Amino acid sequence: MPVRLLLLDRFDTQSLLSRITIPVLIFHSVDDPEISFAMGQQLASELGARATFIPMSGMGHYPHRQDLSDQVARWAQERHIGGSN
Numbered sequence: 001m002p003v004r005l006l007l008l009d010r011f012d013t014q015s016l017l018s019r020i021t022i023p024v025l026i027f028h029s030v031d032d033p034e035i036s037f038a039m040g041q042q043l044a045s046e047l048g049a050r051a052t053f054i055p056m057s058g059m060g061h062y063p064h065r066q067d068l069s070d071q072v073a074r075w076a077q078e079r080h081i082g083g084s085n
Contacts, residue, residue: 017046023079024051027068029059 024047028040037055044053052075059066076082 013043014046017043020047020050022050023081025072025075026051026053027056027071028053029056029061031058032061034061 024044026040026044028035028037030037032040041053044051054071056066
């Protein structure tokens, strides 16, 4: 059963977008059964230059099962986030 049918309190991400002022990294799998790929793309589009969207495949709703640390570290380094340069 899709989680969206069980949720009583939906998280309204769109209403918070204007408050997000930092860079955002979005991983989204094309085969996510819970949140449509199009919704992930729309979120990235609405965030504009603040967002980096990385499409994935074969991960369903759990891309964290894959080691993404190299991609995250590279993204953070390119934006001078954390650590010393």
